[in-house]
Structures are given as C-alpha cells and as structure tokens.
Amino acid sequence: MSDSWNTDQPIYKQLRDRVAGLIMEGVFAEGEAIPSVRQVAAEEQINHLTVGKAYQELVDQGVLEMKRGRGMFVKEGARKTLKTHEREKFAQAELPALLARVKQLGFSAADLVELIQAAEKK
Numbered sequence: 001m002s003d004s005w006n007t008d009q010p011i012y013k014q015l016r017d018r019v020a021g022l023i024m025e026g027v028f029a030e031g032e033a034i035p036s037v038r039q040v041a042a043e044e045q046i047n048h049l050t051v052g053k054a055y056q057e058l059v060d061q062g063v064l065e066m067k068r069g070r071g072m073f074v075k076e077g078a079r080k081t082l083k084t085h086e087r088e089k090f091a092q093a094e095l096p097a098l099l100a101r102v103k104q105l106g107f108s109a110a111d112l113v114e115l116i117q118a119a120e121k122k
Contacts, residue, residue, distance in 0.1 A: 015054040
C-alpha cells in the first residue's frame with residue numbers, strides 16, 4: 001500500500017481512498033480480512049488513530065465491518081457499494097470540472113469522445 005502522501009489532502013482520506021481502490025480492484029476480496037490498524041500504522045509510519053479514522057469512514061459507508069476479536073473485514077457487496085458511491089462522486093464533483101475544462105479548451109462532445117477512445121487504445 002505504501003506510496004508517498006501528498007499535502008493537499010489529510011492522510012486519513014488518502015488512506016481511505018487507497019483501501020477503497022484496493023477493494024474495487026479486488027486486491028481485498030469481499031469477506032476477506034484487511035491489514036490491522038497497527039500493522040498499517042507501522043508499515044506506513046503514521047499514527048494508528050489516522051488509520052482508525054480511515055477505516056471507520058469505510059465502516060460508516062458500509063464497506064468494512066469489525067468482527068470482534070478477529071479484525072476488520074470487507075463486507076459482502078462492498079465493491080458494488082464503492083462503485084456506486086464513486087460514480088456518484090464523479091458525476092457530482094469531477095465531471096462538472098472536466099466539462100468546464102473541455103468547454104474552456106473549445107472541445108466538442110465528439111472531440112472528447114474521440115480523445116477518450118484514443119486513450120483507451122493506448
């Protein structure tokens with residue numbers, strides 16, 4: 001999981017997004033345990049409270065669940081939940097910014113589709 005942290009966003013949000021991404025990619029399968037708070041804190045050299053906050057946000061979102069005495073596990077349906085949430089977030093936050101930039105640069109919708117199709121082929 002180790003990458004450098006950027007200063008634009010709190011570490012717990014970056015960690016939450018990384019764990020969510022690993023779940024969506026299938027690295028952490030549904031029903032599978034994820035690394036413990038202490039393990040991640042030690043590996044990433046961050047405070048255990050930071051890891052706990054990231055995990056708690058995923059619990060609140062219905063993606064992770066704590067199994068007493070056993071650890072934190074990916075809930076069944078977590079990938080679907082995350083994809084739904086991320087699609088909504090994209091549509092509400094990222095897409096408007098992208099469309100504003102496309103308009104600013106003078107691209108048409110057809111131009112944008114061509115750019116996306118060309119990028120997919122790479």
